[in-house]
Amino acid sequence: MEHHDRDDVVSSSFVKVLPDGHVDLNDLEEQLAAQTKRCLVSLMHANNEIGNLLDIYKAGEICKKYNAIFHSDTVQTVGHYKIDLRSKPVHFATGAGHKFHGPKGVGILYINDNIKVRPMIHGGGQERNMRAGTENTYGIVGFAKALELADAGMEQDSAYIQSLKTYMIEQLQQQISGVQFNGDYNGRSLYTVLNVSFPKTERSEMILFNLDMQGICVSGGSACSSGADVGSHVIRAINNNPNLVPVRFSFCKHNTKEEVDDVIRKLKDLL
Numbered sequence: 001m002e003h004h005d006r007d008d009v010v011s012s013s014f015v016k017v018l019p020d021g022h023v024d025l026n027d028l029e030e031q032l033a034a035q036t037k038r039c040l041v042s043l044m045h046a047n048n049e050i051g052n053l054l055d056i057y058k059a060g061e062i063c064k065k066y067n068a069i070f071h072s073d074t075v076q077t078v079g080h081y082k083i084d085l086r087s088k089p090v091h092f093a094t095g096a097g098h099k100f101h102g103p104k105g106v107g108i109l110y111i112n113d114n115i116k117v118r119p120m121i122h123g124g125g126q127e128r129n130m131r132a133g134t135e136n137t138y139g140i141v142g143f144a145k146a147l148e149l150a151d152a153g154m155e156q157d158s159a160y161i162q163s164l165k166t167y168m169i170e171q172l173q174q175q176i177s178g179v180q181f182n183g184d185y186n187g188r189s190l191y192t193v194l195n196v197s198f199p200k201t202e203r204s205e206m207i208l209f210n211l212d213m214q215g216i217c218v219s220g221g222s223a224c225s226s227g228a229d230v231g232s233h234v235i236r237a238i239n240n241n242p243n244l245v246p247v248r249f250s251f252c253k254h255n256t257k258e259e260v261d262d263v264i265r266k267l268k269d270l271l
Contacts, residue, residue: 050183102146106139
């Protein structure tokens with residue numbers, strides 16, 4: 001959350017997180033109530049590591065109450081959930097094509113009509129005078145088509161992907177001892193993400209590397225930090241247990257139950 005102390009100085013603060021990984025909206029309200037200047041609030045609609053879903057409308061109403069500008073990172077949810085931005089107090093929302101089988105490297109920024117933004121890149125009149133430079137036409141067309149297909153199949157695909165996640169939770173609980181799950185995995189959570197913690201042993205410490213060798217793509221943190229071995233700041237914030245090794249599994253409409261069975265078999269061999 002950012003607020004202006006003086007005209008030229010921007011200071012920021014973090015909003016607290018509850019033990020189940022959800023954003024503490026009471027803390028958000030208390031922080032906004034204590035500010036004298038106008039604030040910008042930026043919150044993820046869904047966390048990319050543990051899958052927790054924010055009540056975007058409730059957060060927006062709190063921002064509206066204190067005249068704060070509200071940006072939500074909706075990268076994980078565009079194409080997977082119906083998001084009605086027209087009638088809700090969200091000023092900015094961001095999305096990315098590759099999250100719903102569109103091309104990589106193309107995204108969108110939604111800007112509410114009530115907000116006026118100054119461009120950062122000046123020159124040509126592209127992107128409604130907001131960003132000069134040649135547009136990525138193939139990316140834009142691919143993004144739009146992928147979103148159209150995702151929207152058309154949303155109901156069917158979401159039910160199927162959720163069934164895979166539920167099946168994997170059951171299989172892990174039945175077949176691997178000491179397994180734990182991070183975040184609100186069975187509640188307000190993405191159906192595409194499952195974050196699992198395994199008891200730390202010599203074998204489980206190498207789990208990411210070994211699964212990769214077996215052709216299974218998983219991560220210990222977010223994809224953004226996959227090259228850096230610093231552990232996950234998200235897991236640290238909710239469950240800082242050094243005796244557990246967190247692994248994020250992701251699901252999509254092209255995955256199958258047989259693949260889940262294969263992963264469980266390989267996990268049993270590795271652990």
